[in-house]
Amino acid sequence: MILYKQGFINPIPVHFQNKTEIFWDSFREAVNINKNGYDGKTRILSIIAKKFPYEEIKSNLNVSNDAIRYARNHALIHGAGGQVWNKPVITREKLSTEMQEQLQAFLMDKAHVVMSSYKTDAATNEPVHYLKQTKTALWKKYHEQYPDGIQRTTFFTKLEGNKYIYRENLGGLCLTCQKYGYEIFSDLIEYINKYITQSYIQKQLIVRCENLKRFLKRDYEQHFHVTSNGKTSHDPCINHCLLYAFNQCTESHTLTCNKCQEFFNFFADIKTHSNETNYNDLLDMKEHLLYYLAHQTRKVYLNAQFNANLLALDEKTALFLVDYKMKILPKTARETKSDWFGKKGWSLHSILVYTTIPTSTKLQVQAFDHWSPDTRQDSWFMATSLHAVLETLDSRPESVIIMSDNGCHYHNVDLMMIMAFWPKWYNVKVKKWVFLEAGEAKTAIDSHHAQISHTINRYVRLGFDIQTGKDIENAIQDIWGTSVAQLVPNRDRERLTKQVLVKKLQSRGIELNGKENKGELVINLEKELNKEVERKKLEPERIVGVLVDVTNSQTIRCDVKEVYPLQIGWALKENQKFGKKGAGKRMTNQVRALLEGYFMAGNADKSNRYTAQDMQRELEKCAQEGEIDKDDVPKVTTIQNWISKTTREHREEAATRVLNYNNL
Structure with missing residues (x-):
């Protein structure tokens, strides 16, 4: 017992170091302190994985067969203890450059999409594009335009995600469409429900109203043809002739389009079946939609000018x-x-x-x-x-x-x-x-x-x-x-003093007698500047171009003067009833005085406060009694704007009186 404790009976004396145990202990410690994976334990273990058998490594390091197998594969591929280098990611594009450019040009065309100016797709950080038609309809157009382009499945794959969105109502993207086109149809349906009592005809007209709404929003633009260089030409169908709409056509028209003519037939049928004797509201809605129609027509031609100018x-x-x-x-x-x-x-x-x-x-x-x-x-x-x-x-x-x-x-x-x-x-x-x-x-x-x-x-x-x-x-x-x-x-x-005005006119060779006042000098200078602008004004580009042969099975031959009520140049802004600043009918002094009375009555007693609708009803009563003309009764929106303006003015006056009183 004494000899054993002193180390004389051990096969290896204590004062001798067991290098095998030191090796396995050190290696076990190195494996344990490293993380799992190819850049940790696997890399350390690969140093000896091929030098020792499975059982010896398992018994000394307490690792599994899978860990040893991964380590041996690592040593075979990267070398014993070698570093793993990340392979470069190679992305192969299956589409040719030509196909990609064709698809991009098609999806950037404003005839097919409307681009958002503020909303972006979170995945691509690119602006959202709202599709004007369904994806199936766009695929048919793309395949007609590029028959050798990408296939149908690839086309639909490119439209996946939130970058390309189909939305039925796109009115919020344009104030004109929202005001003159999208909101009017709800008013039309309300008018039909109110003034057409026959339920069958009422349902028919509501369905036609919905179809007309969809046609004007989605399909109307497709009936016009503008070439890639931004030019258009005469079309025998008067509904589709942009030259006629822009007062540039001198040829005759013998065809009309059934789908486009539905606009006029629809309002004629409402008027026929309505029990209302005063059609002012119906005519007003028709005028609003005609302005929207002209807006859509101008948009088709003008939107094509961007790509045309790029090509030029x-x-x-x-x-x-x-x-x-x-x-x-x-x-x-x-x-x-x-x-x-x-x-x-x-x-x-x-x-x-x-x-x-x-x-x-x-x-x-x-x-x-x-x-x-x-x-x-x-x-x-x-x-x-x-x-x-x-x-x-x-x-x-x-x-x-x-x-x-x-x-x-x-x-x-x-x-x-x-x-x-x-x-x-x-x-x-x-x-x-x-x-x-x-x-x-x-x-x-x-x-x-x-x-x-x-x-x-x-x-x-x-x-x-x-x-x-x-x-x-x-x-x-x-x-x-x-x-x-x-x-x-x-x-x-520089301020236009009288001396400056005289100097500018004399530099242009205008003789003065020295008796002109400043107002006369300003008028003379303005006339001279206008003459200079007229001399230097560029000749406006005429809307002419190559004739496009289009066959439309939806056209009919007839006397267009009988069925098409719009005059030549109807789409030009100067021929529109709406959309002109200051061109609307002014509120008369008599109506304004009545509105002020209603407004002040509400200020004196809150129980007598009038809303815009209440004021309009009171004005209609005055019109029935002959106090004012019925045509002088403003719309509810006009009265609402007047109330807002008058309220703001009264508040400013009250604040001014308080400040003046405090300064006394």
Whole structure:
């Protein structure tokens, strides 16, 4: 016992080191402290996995057969204890470049989709596209246009997700469609239910109303034909002739379209079966829908001009696509309700510059974003923004084509007069300025604005704030191909004193006798400037082009003057009853006095407060009694606007009286 404790009986004395046990203990410790997986235990175990049998490794390291097998495979592929290198991910695109370009061109065509200018798809960070037709109908169109393109399954796969959405009601994307088209149909159904008592005819007319609504929203645009170069031609069907709608057609028409004629037949049948003797409301709804019809007709032609102008670009010409983004408001990562009210934001004006690339069929696109605390959207701001772009371009073009919506900040005399001086100031000629239809100018610049909105929201979610204009620059500066800068228009322009007016007129060779007052001098200068603009005004492009042979089985031969009530040029804005600022009927002084009486009665006693509907009923009673003319009774919406305006004025007057009283 004494000899055993002292180590004389052990096969290996204590003072000798057992290197085998040290090896297995060390290796066991190394395996245990490493993580599972090919970059941990498997890599460590691969050092000895092929040197020892399974049983010996299992008994010494307490590992499974699978762990040893994985380690041996690791040693075979990467070497004993070797590092695993990630293989490059190779993505093979099954579609050819030509097929991808065909699909992209088809899905970017505004005849097929409507692009959202603020909503983006979370997966792709690209703007949402609303399909104008069902996916099946779009596939048929695509297959007709590109018979050798992608197959049906691939086409439907590309439309999956939330980027392409089919929605029946697209009125919210355009104020004109919403006001003059989408809301009127609900009023029509209400009129049918109220004034047509025969239930069978009533149900028939409601079904026809729904069908007409769908036709005008979805299929009406497909009946017009505009070539790829943006031109149209005479169509023997008067419903489909854009030249007739734009007062440019000199040929005769012998056909009408049954589907398009349903619009006029529908209103005629309502009038026939209605028990109402006064058809003013029905005629008013018809006029609203005619304005919507003209809006849709102009949209078809004008939307085709974007692609047509891109195709017309050459090395000496650039296309400027201009638009304002909605005002950017301050944002913080943690914002209370009190912080939100009363915000003052910044204007953001964007200009996309399209130019050709030598020896290539592709176009180069540069984006210039100008933010400014000056929120006045007028001709001077627009001219300053264009000036900044022209001074920034590396290679200034010889001529430009400008496209924009029909907003008053673009479509005005002041800006056109400034454009007339571009050849002298910048040596750049303005070929033409194309004004797209209001509310429907959904172009690539809307995609750019959607990207900006997404980038700003992401910037705020990361914990940053949008409190200054520099924060806007920091948020969107990483968008590829985009330049962003502050724009401060110089509004300290020369005042037109009498001496300045005399100097400007004399420089134009106008003789003065010195007796003219300032008003007469201003009128004379305005006349001279108008003459200069007329001399330098560009000839408007005539709507002509190649004849398109279209066979329409839904047309009939007839005397078009008997069945088609619209005159030549009916789609032009100057021939429209609605949509003109200040062109509506004015409220008479007698009606205004009655409304003021109803309003003041409600202020004196809240129990006698009149709503807009109550005021309209009282005015209708006055019309029946002969006190006012029935045609002078305004609409409910007009009365609501008058109430809002009058309420605001009374509050301002009350606040002014309180301030004056406190100052006494």
